Amino acid sequence: MSGWDKFVETFFNAKVMVKYLPDILSGVVVTIELALLIVVTGLGAGLAFALLRSLAIRPLNWLIIFVVDLFRSLPPLVIIVLMYFGLPYAGPAPSGFVSTWLSLAFVLMAFSEEIFWAGITSIPKGQWEASRSTGLTFGQTLFNVVLPQAFRLTIPPLTNRTIAITKGTALGTVVAVTEILGQASSAMSNSYNPSPLMMGAAAYVVLFLPVVVAARWVETKFAWKR
Amino acid sequence: MTSHIVDARAIHKHFGTLHVLKGVDLKVDERELVFVIGPSGSGKSTLLRCLNRLEEPSSGSIMVDGIDMLDPRTNINHARRRIGMVFQSFNLYPHMTALGNVMLALRKVAGKSRGEAESLAHAALKRVGLADRADHTPGQLSGGQQQRVAIARSIALEPRVMLFDEPTSALDPELVGSVLEVMRDLRESGMTMIVVSHEMGFARNAADRVVFMDDGLIVEQGPPGAIFENPAHERTRAFIGQIQRH
Numbered sequence: 001m002s003g004w005d006k007f008v009e010t011f012f013n014a015k016v017m018v019k020y021l022p023d024i025l026s027g028v029v030v031t032i033e034l035a036l037l038i039v040v041t042g043l044g045a046g047l048a049f050a051l052l053r054s055l056a057i058r059p060l061n062w063l064i065i066f067v068v069d070l071f072r073s074l075p076p077l078v079i080i081v082l083m084y085f086g087l088p089y090a091g092p093a094p095s096g097f098v099s100t101w102l103s104l105a106f107v108l109m110a111f112s113e114e115i116f117w118a119g120i121t122s123i124p125k126g127q128w129e130a131s132r133s134t135g136l137t138f139g140q141t142l143f144n145v146v147l148p149q150a151f152r153l154t155i156p157p158l159t160n161r162t163i164a165i166t167k168g169t170a171l172g173t174v175v176a177v178t179e180i181l182g183q184a185s186s187a188m189s190n191s192y193n194p195s196p197l198m199m200g201a202a203a204y205v206v207l208f209l210p211v212v213v214a215a216r217w218v219e220t221k222f223a224w225k226r
Numbered sequence: 227m228t229s230h231i232v233d234a235r236a237i238h239k240h241f242g243t244l245h246v247l248k249g250v251d252l253k254v255d256e257r258e259l260v261f262v263i264g265p266s267g268s269g270k271s272t273l274l275r276c277l278n279r280l281e282e283p284s285s286g287s288i289m290v291d292g293i294d295m296l297d298p299r300t301n302i303n304h305a306r307r308r309i310g311m312v313f314q315s316f317n318l319y320p321h322m323t324a325l326g327n328v329m330l331a332l333r334k335v336a337g338k339s340r341g342e343a344e345s346l347a348h349a350a351l352k353r354v355g356l357a358d359r360a361d362h363t364p365g366q367l368s369g370g371q372q373q374r375v376a377i378a379r380s381i382a383l384e385p386r387v388m389l390f391d392e393p394t395s396a397l398d399p400e401l402v403g404s405v406l407e408v409m410r411d412l413r414e415s416g417m418t419m420i421v422v423s424h425e426m427g428f429a430r431n432a433a434d435r436v437v438f439m440d441d442g443l444i445v446e447q448g449p450p451g452a453i454f455e456n457p458a459h460e461r462t463r464a465f466i467g468q469i470q471r472h
Contacts, residue, residue, distance in 0.1 A: 130317035
């Protein structure tokens, strides 16, 4: 047996792959569910906080900045572990799935708030003044003039962050979430063969590559003619 | 009620420790074109921006078209509909076409239907000579064209007063004429206008009154001929001399 054949036999073992394909696929479903929940709630909360911050209420802004900086500096794994193993002492006992979802949503909220906020503040003051001088309210100006321009600027950094954080769903393995990596590593120990891990890696690529491509498409769609 | 469409009294404005306006009175009659000149830092732009409360005066009173602009009970957004403003840097919305720029306030503030707003916006663009540029975005227009779209955005709301804050200062010399031409048309249609600008030739031909400001105060005012040929104050003479040398 040549070196190459041994490599394929070990990492891309067809028999092992067929056997564990259903497990990996069920992991894919869990990862998609988790990722969608994290993206929707994390970006939604991040935008909501950025909008609240634009109201310029000082004590509220201090609170927002504190929460955002806290969740940006804590490692996501620590938040997941604290929520899953620590929170039950205080009463609520979220499942591994819920712990992973909420922890990563908080992290995405914190990063996306900063990105949305940077987008909002990068819009020149003259845009606000022109709009307000024609009688549009603060809110109308924010939604019709400022946010459409800010969103366009935020799409590239937002996509990067979103992908980085949703890939963190793999951290759910430590609290027994049966997502892709969790399924792959238990299949790996059951089969004494790393092929399931290769399937898991392939699943991540298949899942996230379209997201990157979609982000590029959105970027070109939002770009206005210069 | 006064007979003046704009009646600002004893306007003071502080920026921190900086005293920018030191008690300015400005009354403007209906259909009058008032030109405000003065060295940079004299407070002329700040005065203009106080009139529609883009800048909050520290004290004083401002009546525009019978509305008390500084009364907290005044709906400032309704009041601003009657006061058009044109900026030095145009401030068009880059993510919208020329037509979209003009339509936004018609839809959101004047509450017009889409169709109505569209035909009013087309009419406004036609007035500034840009009927054929309705579908262009600001990035595809020259500076002069952008400023004319900005004027259309204001006049589409049928304001009672128009404020111009150095409308030609950011333009290449060859593009200034097209903007001044639109302003002249507006004046001939009877629009009340307050213009902060250094276009002395235009002031001479079109202004009813020239106001000279320096150091937060109105130093003197009068018909353009009197101010330009025979200023009463030394500071006015020095400023006019400087402007005309260039």
